[in-house]
Amino acid sequence: MSSTASDTLTDTPLSGYSTPEDTPRVGDYLKLESSESIKANAHTGTVNARIWLKYEDEKTQVFSGPHRPLAQHKIEQQFTVGSELNHTTVLLTGATGYVGSLLLELILRIAPDVRKIYLLIRDKKGVRAQDRLKELISGPVFQYQNPDLILPKLEVVPADMTEPGCGLSQTESSTICRSVNYVIHCAAAIRFDMKVQDILKQTYAPTENLLKLAAAAPKMRCFCFISTAFVNANLPKGTVVEEKIYPLVTTSPLEGPVIGRHLLDLSPEEADAEADNLMALNGLQNTYFLAKNLTERMVAAYDGRPHRVCILRPSIIGSVARAPCPGFIGNSSGFTAAILGAAAGIVAFVQHDPNSVVTIVPGDMVASVTLLAMTAHGYAAERGFAPPCNNIVHACTSDTNPVTSHKLHVMCCTYLNEDPPKGGTLAQEFRVDWVTNPVLFWVRCLMHSILVGLTALMLRWQGKPRLAKRLSFAWEKWRELASSRFDFNIIFQTTAVRILQQQLGPEEEGPLRVSWTAEQDSWLRYLRTYVAGTKHLYRGEIPTVFDTQDYRPQAVAEK
Numbered sequence: 001m002s003s004t005a006s007d008t009l010t011d012t013p014l015s016g017y018s019t020p021e022d023t024p025r026v027g028d029y030l031k032l033e034s035s036e037s038i039k040a041n042a043h044t045g046t047v048n049a050r051i052w053l054k055y056e057d058e059k060t061q062v063f064s065g066p067h068r069p070l071a072q073h074k075i076e077q078q079f080t081v082g083s084e085l086n087h088t089t090v091l092l093t094g095a096t097g098y099v100g101s102l103l104l105e106l107i108l109r110i111a112p113d114v115r116k117i118y119l120l121i122r123d124k125k126g127v128r129a130q131d132r133l134k135e136l137i138s139g140p141v142f143q144y145q146n147p148d149l150i151l152p153k154l155e156v157v158p159a160d161m162t163e164p165g166c167g168l169s170q171t172e173s174s175t176i177c178r179s180v181n182y183v184i185h186c187a188a189a190i191r192f193d194m195k196v197q198d199i200l201k202q203t204y205a206p207t208e209n210l211l212k213l214a215a216a217a218p219k220m221r222c223f224c225f226i227s228t229a230f231v232n233a234n235l236p237k238g239t240v241v242e243e244k245i246y247p248l249v250t251t252s253p254l255e256g257p258v259i260g261r262h263l264l265d266l267s268p269e270e271a272d273a274e275a276d277n278l279m280a281l282n283g284l285q286n287t288y289f290l291a292k293n294l295t296e297r298m299v300a301a302y303d304g305r306p307h308r309v310c311i312l313r314p315s316i317i318g319s320v321a322r323a324p325c326p327g328f329i330g331n332s333s334g335f336t337a338a339i340l341g342a343a344a345g346i347v348a349f350v351q352h353d354p355n356s357v358v359t360i361v362p363g364d365m366v367a368s369v370t371l372l373a374m375t376a377h378g379y380a381a382e383r384g385f386a387p388p389c390n391n392i393v394h395a396c397t398s399d400t401n402p403v404t405s406h407k408l409h410v411m412c413c414t415y416l417n418e419d420p421p422k423g424g425t426l427a428q429e430f431r432v433d434w435v436t437n438p439v440l441f442w443v444r445c446l447m448h449s450i451l452v453g454l455t456a457l458m459l460r461w462q463g464k465p466r467l468a469k470r471l472s473f474a475w476e477k478w479r480e481l482a483s484s485r486f487d488f489n490i491i492f493q494t495t496a497v498r499i500l501q502q503q504l505g506p507e508e509e510g511p512l513r514v515s516w517t518a519e520q521d522s523w524l525r526y527l528r529t530y531v532a533g534t535k536h537l538y539r540g541e542i543p544t545v546f547d548t549q550d551y552r553p554q555a556v557a558e559k
Contacts, residue, residue: 079376079379079503079504079505080505080508081111081372081375081504082508082511083111084375085110085182085371086112086113086114087113088114088181088221089115089180089181089182090107090117090184091117091118091120091176091214092104092117092119092183093119093120093184093185093187094185094187094188094226095119095120095133095136096121096133097186098317098329098330099314099317099363099367100187101136101141101142102141102320102330102364102367103186104119105141105142106364106367106368106371106512108145108153109145109323110508110511114153115153116153117154118157118180119133119154119155119157120159120161120166120187121133121158121159122158122160129156129158130156133156140324140325140328141328157172161187162201162202163209165209165213166206166209166210166213173213173216176217177217178218178219179219180214180217180220181220181221181378182220182222182223182374183214184224185223185225187206188202188292189288190333191288192285192286192288192480193286193287195268195287196263196271196275196287197263197264197271197272200260200294203291203292203295204264205264207295207299208260208261210223211223211302214307215305217307220307221307221377221378221381221382222307222375222377222378222381223299223302223307223308223309223310224370225295225309225311226312226314227296227311227312228292228314228315229241229394229396229492230292230315231292231296233289233488233490234282234284234285237356237488237490238490239490239491240490240491240492240493241490241493242493242495243313243390243392243393243394245296245297245300248282248297249281250281251277252274256294256297257297258298259278259294259297260294260295261298263275275287275290278290308378308380308387308391309391310374310391310392310393311391311393312373312395313392313394314366314394314395315360315361315395315396315397315398316335316360316361317333317334317361317363318334318336318360318361318362318363318526318530319336319362319526319530319533319534320362320364321362321364321365321513321521321529323364323511323513326533327532327534328363329530329533330363332474332538333477334481335360335530336534337477338409338481339530340474340534341477342413342416342432343421343534343539344470344475345425345427345430346448346451346452346474347432347478348427348431348432348448349432349433349435349482350405350432350435351436351438351482351487352434352482352487353405353489354404355404356404356405356487357403357404357490358403358405358408359397359398359492360397360408361395362526365395365397365516366395368512368513369393369395369514370395371512372500372512373393373496373497373500376389376500388499388503389496389499389500390495390496392496393496393497394492394496395494396494397516398491399491399492399493400515400516401516401518401523403523405487408523410432411523411524411527412430412527413432415527415528415531415532417429419532419543421535421539421541422539422541436484441483441484448479449479452471452472452475455468455471456468456469456471456472470538494515500514
């Protein structure tokens with residue numbers, strides 16, 4: 001099966017979901033099956049079905065560290081995120097990354113009276129931390145910010161979060177702890193092929209060190225950890241993933257919150273063997289998902305000791321949809337790799353089911369949901385009552401405005417055929433084939449690897465080493481993402497966001513984008529903006545098709 005520019009963009013029927021009516025279509029609100037479907041499917045013999053029954057039979061309860069019943073306490077008056085952040089001190093990690101930069105800009109935009117923002121930034125490749133900040137605020141994300149006004153609020157703290165105490169001096173640590181009210185931790189490695197101890201040293205250990213630092217802060221209201229919705233990607237296709245921590249099957253007597261520390265204390269060989277066993281027992285696809293899963297459990301154990309914690313789970317993070325810079329994307333991971341690969345002519349086939357739901361979330365929506373969830377919990381903690389929803393919050397689109405793999409790729413290829421790349425591509429016409437046969441998929445991957453390698457050599461010979469490197473990188477990323485292992489087709493509930501949105505003041509409904517609905521948001525418009533922005537940022541090409549409505553290339557600095 002293949003998709004070309006001639007394919008229609010009408011709604012495609014979805015499969016695999018239980019509804020009271022006929023099979024729903026993209027854009028409809030889906031009444032999705034609950035986790036009971038896993039138990040009902042136990043006869044399939046899948047690992048996850050057996051795990052579910054094992055826990056049911058043993059009457060083992062789901063770990064409930066951060067969970068409270070929904071709507072325990074309705075905030076009687078509407079609050080604004082900006083007013084909750086004004087006159088507070090925030091500590092932010094990962095500010096030079098994509099999501100971190102969006103969070104920093106949004107705080108400065110909606111809370112102009114924020115007292116101070118500590119930025120834990122390390123020196124990198126010979127560039128000082130302070131210089132990295134100056135480079136960041138001169139970029140497109142901060143185009144509407146006045147550096148003279150925001151720089152006095154920002155304090156760079158050179159840190160190494162892999163070290164105890166985050167590598168801070170006693171003076172630095174005491175100064176931060178005396179004043180900090182909120183901590184947002186979004187610094188992490190996004191690689192799927194790392195050894196378990198390497199990924200835990202960049203995910204679990206820094207989070208543990210930061211939690212210990214925050215625990216010593218007497219004015220702390222909430223600690224927010226940016227995780228990923230795919231910590232539960234091991235659940236069967238068609239599952240509706242709830243905002244909770246699911247059981248972890250293990251042969252170890254250790255409890256979930258300390259397994260990450262246990263793996264770090266083992267020898268590298270023992271840690272790899274135990275991690276492989278954990279991933280096999282739980283159906284986790286890679287060490288990245290495992291590390292995030294274990295880190296969530298550790299964060300949850302800190303809830304109420306003494307401050308609140310909030311775990312934010314975004315799905316595949318895409319470009320900015322609206323503010324501050326439509327079309328901007330800060331990294332080449334996720335679906336951005338698909339766009340880059342399509343533009344290079346190497347994303348010509350995938351092993352996914354074309355009807356699988358792909359849950360992409362705009363980057364500005366992730367930033368908005370993060371601040372809303374964190375401040376709602378902080379607002380409640382400051383006033384001594386329970387928050388209105390669970391501490392685990394999904395920032396996703398699949399349950400409010402689902403879109404299929406087929407539709408996403410058709411929209412992407414349609415735009416590229418209208419506004420083709422200016423060289424550096426293997427394609428004459430942009431299209432995608434769905435190759436479900438594993439042998440055929442392997443053969444096509446092998447042939448494409450040879451073609452990409454030869455093309456990269458030719459580009460280097462032509463004096464274009466950066467383009468050659470990007471071509472090879474895009475192919476390596478996409479070859480993994482295009483495999484059936486990353487065809488999840490699961491739905492992430494966003495119950496918490498819907499509850500929190502009701503508490504939000506009307507004046508912030510515009511600045512804060514916390515939902516993505518079929519009634520208000522167009523995937524076609526967003527994808528065209530996304531592709532145009534990616535071409536401009538990563539290929540240095542000004543779009544020639546300007547009906548994207550949102551994308552403004554003059555507002556984006558070329559890379």
